Amino acid sequence: MSTLELETHIDPAKMQVSDEVAIEISGMNKWYGAFHVLRDINLTVNRGERIVICGPSGSGKSTLIRCINRLEEHQEGSIIVDGNELNSDLKNVDKVRSEVGMVFQHFNLFPHLTILENCTLAPIWVRKVPRREAVDRAMHFLEKVKIPDQAMKYPGQLSGGQQQRVAIARSLCMMPRIMLFDEPTSALDPEMIKEVLDTMIELAEEGMTMLCVTHEMGFAQAVANRVIFMADGQIVEQNEPKEFFNNPQSERTQQFLSQIIGH
Amino acid sequence: MSDLSYVRKDMLPEKAPPVSEVGAIGWLRANLFSGWFNSILTVASVYLIYTLVSSILPWLWSPTWSAGSLSECREIVAELGKEHGGACYGVITERWQQLLFGFYPQELRWRPILTFVLLFVALAPVLFTDGVPRKMLWFTGLYLFLAPWLMWGGAIWTPLLVIAGLALGALAFRVLSGVIGALGATIAAIVAPILFWLFLVGPLSSALASIIPLGIEVVESRLFGGFMLSVWIGVVAIAISLVLGVVLALGRQSDLMIVKYLSVGFIEFIRGVPLITLLFVASTLLNIFLPPGTNFDIILRVMIMATLFASAYIAEVVRGGLAALPRGQYEAADALGLDYWKSQRLIILPQALKISIPGIVSTFIGLFKDTTLVSIIGLLDPIGLTGSIRADANWNGIVWELYGFIALLFFLSCFTMSRYSMWLERKLRKGHS
Numbered sequence: 001m002s003t004l005e006l007e008t009h010i011d012p013a014k015m016q017v018s019d020e021v022a023i024e025i026s027g028m029n030k031w032y033g034a035f036h037v038l039r040d041i042n043l044t045v046n047r048g049e050r051i052v053i054c055g056p057s058g059s060g061k062s063t064l065i066r067c068i069n070r071l072e073e074h075q076e077g078s079i080i081v082d083g084n085e086l087n088s089d090l091k092n093v094d095k096v097r098s099e100v101g102m103v104f105q106h107f108n109l110f111p112h113l114t115i116l117e118n119c120t121l122a123p124i125w126v127r128k129v130p131r132r133e134a135v136d137r138a139m140h141f142l143e144k145v146k147i148p149d150q151a152m153k154y155p156g157q158l159s160g161g162q163q164q165r166v167a168i169a170r171s172l173c174m175m176p177r178i179m180l181f182d183e184p185t186s187a188l189d190p191e192m193i194k195e196v197l198d199t200m201i202e203l204a205e206e207g208m209t210m211l212c213v214t215h216e217m218g219f220a221q222a223v224a225n226r227v228i229f230m231a232d233g234q235i236v237e238q239n240e241p242k243e244f245f246n247n248p249q250s251e252r253t254q255q256f257l258s259q260i261i262g263h
Numbered sequence: 264m265s266d267l268s269y270v271r272k273d274m275l276p277e278k279a280p281p282v283s284e285v286g287a288i289g290w291l292r293a294n295l296f297s298g299w300f301n302s303i304l305t306v307a308s309v310y311l312i313y314t315l316v317s318s319i320l321p322w323l324w325s326p327t328w329s330a331g332s333l334s335e336c337r338e339i340v341a342e343l344g345k346e347h348g349g350a351c352y353g354v355i356t357e358r359w360q361q362l363l364f365g366f367y368p369q370e371l372r373w374r375p376i377l378t379f380v381l382l383f384v385a386l387a388p389v390l391f392t393d394g395v396p397r398k399m400l401w402f403t404g405l406y407l408f409l410a411p412w413l414m415w416g417g418a419i420w421t422p423l424l425v426i427a428g429l430a431l432g433a434l435a436f437r438v439l440s441g442v443i444g445a446l447g448a449t450i451a452a453i454v455a456p457i458l459f460w461l462f463l464v465g466p467l468s469s470a471l472a473s474i475i476p477l478g479i480e481v482v483e484s485r486l487f488g489g490f491m492l493s494v495w496i497g498v499v500a501i502a503i504s505l506v507l508g509v510v511l512a513l514g515r516q517s518d519l520m521i522v523k524y525l526s527v528g529f530i531e532f533i534r535g536v537p538l539i540t541l542l543f544v545a546s547t548l549l550n551i552f553l554p555p556g557t558n559f560d561i562i563l564r565v566m567i568m569a570t571l572f573a574s575a576y577i578a579e580v581v582r583g584g585l586a587a588l589p590r591g592q593y594e595a596a597d598a599l600g601l602d603y604w605k606s607q608r609l610i611i612l613p614q615a616l617k618i619s620i621p622g623i624v625s626t627f628i629g630l631f632k633d634t635t636l637v638s639i640i641g642l643l644d645p646i647g648l649t650g651s652i653r654a655d656a657n658w659n660g661i662v663w664e665l666y667g668f669i670a671l672l673f674f675l676s677c678f679t680m681s682r683y684s685m686w687l688e689r690k691l692r693k694g695h696s
């Protein structure tokens with residue numbers, strides 16, 4: 001387990017989970033060709049929930065959260081995000097994508113655009129926000145992730161941790177109601193992990209609905225209200241963090257936890 | 264304390280490098296005389312260059328600009344008693360206008376010159392994106408219609424009607440997209456203007472011209488020639504093939520089966536056929552398929568073939584650029600909710616085209632030089648003109664000076680393109696790695 005020290009002055013009162021359903025996945029199956037990658041996934045996420053998904057490599061964690069904004073298509077079952085069902089109707093897909101932010105392991109910033117342009121592009125072209133307003137909004141979120149002074153630089157000139165924070169700011173500029181994180185810190189050097197996690201904790205405090213694939217167990221304990229363990233394309237176990245770490249039920253989970261704690 | 268323990272007490276300051284590493288001597292040693300083998304190569308190369316230059320320069324330096332024939336030239340050179348003989352520039356003095364303009368009427372030559380100068384005005388906002396006001400793009404758009412009119416002349420109504428055709432397409436799209444859906448409207452928006460241009464522009468233009476005769480003198484295609492013709496064909500083919508090539512490259516990557524296989528089929532067919540075959544099709548075979556009596560301009564036909572030919576190559580070059588982009592770029596664009604066209608235009612193509620610049624410019628340079636092939640189907644480009652010049656009794660037997668002059672014209676154009684592409688690559692490399 002990562003022995004990261006996080007400043008966790010989290011006010012639980014601020015992190016209320018509402019009864020409103022944000023994401024509803026039921027009976028979902030997905031195949032890559034003949035390979036059954038996700039098997040009978042049922043998952044309901046309420047607004048304001050912070051969910052951490054962990055599991056061994058290749059267990060389908062990325063595929064699962066990529067199905068939520070249809071970067072991957074599922075073949076069976078249903079995924080309903082904010083009341084929009086994801087199916088072949090492209091209008092729904094576009095709507096969901098503009099409501100759901102995603103942060104990738106390798107940042108995926110646009111290298112030919114400045115940091116500011118990275119952040120204003122989608123609001124201007126998708127949301128039709130006037131340029132001035134988009135710039136103000138971008139600067140607001142860049143301040144929030146603590147790099148407003150880098151706005152005129154290009155992504156290649158920033159450190160990994162800074163790039164990932166820009167990627168978070170870029171997503172936030174679309175004012176999403178749900179944020180997906182796919183191993184946001186696994187491509188970072190140890191000293192940069194903390195700055196990204198701090199940003200994510202701040203988001204959680206503000207009540208953002210978050211689904212986060214990560215192996216940062218310190219982060220999971222600090223902010224998650226539910227931890228999901230996946231193996232072989234299935235949800236094997238889910239529980240609140242304390243129970244999950246102290247009292248894992250399934251053998252697979254115990255094995256997995258003992259492995260990552262070994263490091 | 265053990266022997267292994269060591270702690271540095273004071274940090275070392277930076278020192279200047281030894282003399283052998285810097286300055287002229289350092290440079291010579293590093294680049295020309297590093298080791299005996301390289302030293303021998305250096306000496307041998309210097310000798311070779313000296314021999315070449317010392318025999319070519321005296322030949323080049325030859326005051327024969329005013330000679331009216333090859334024999335007159337030879338007399339001048341003989342009088343000078345030059346060891347290696349001398350070049351005979353009289354042919355260029357006499358024929359340079361023809362080599363540049365072909366048989367374009369002398370008093371109208373301001374038109375191609377103006378077209379050429381305006382070309383740079385039109386290109387400026389495209390080539391030098393910063394420092395040139397974006398509003399200039401309006402002129403670039405207008406130039407597409409202005410240039411053919413200046414070159415071929417005729418009633419002002421023709422270019423105006425061609426623009427009207429575009430407006431017709433846009434209108435068809437507006438009106439029909441609500442009625443028959445986006446795909447049908449797109450097809451209508453493409454077909455309507457083409458039908459309009461093919462069947463209505465001609466008669467309408469003459470009708471309008473008979474009422475209000477506004478226009479400039481017509482210059483027929485058979486009078487086009489010389490370097491002007493090469494540039495005219497080259498520029499049009501380059502401009503259109505870039506657009507068409509990008510569309511084909513995207514088509515080849517499309518999820519729509521029909522679009523994909525049409526693109527692949529077109530690209531593979533065109534790349535499998537020599538340009539000269541396409542030019543022969545343009546010059547002879549096309550007449551068989553066209554309804555008798557249609558007068559489809561030969562230069563236009565050649566332009567179409569050259570454009571199709573180059574676009575297939577551009578498509579492949581651009582496809583390479585598209586393939587080089589990490590998948591993450593597509594995914595990030597999708598995840599932000601950008602639709603296909605927006606993500607192509609704002610994210611994918613700017614990066615893919617940047618990667619493809621060297622390949623694109625090579626294709627353009629190749630295409631520009633290939634325009635000399637039109638001499639084979641009887642167009643009078645510079646190469647086509649050399650035949651008649653060398654058949655002239657005065658200049659019978661002249662080779663180096665004539666072809667050297669043409670080579671120089673092509674070299675200057677191609678070298679400029681190559682330098683521009685290097686400048687562009689450097690500029691786009693700014694900031695990002």
Ligand SMILES: Nc1ncnc2c1ncn2[C@@H]1O[C@H](COP(=O)(O)OP(=O)(O)O)[C@@H](O)[C@H]1O
Pocket residue numbers: 032035037055056057058059060061062063064
């Ligand atoms: N595009 C794809 N085509 C085929 N198989 C894939 C593809 N993407 C992922 N897989 C496979 O699906 C499984 C789950 O992948 P992934 O969701 O990335 O796992 P995780 O994120 O948990 O490491 C892996 O076995 C992987 O090899």
Ligand SMILES: [Mg+2]
Pocket residue numbers: 061062063182183
């Ligand atoms: Mg993964």
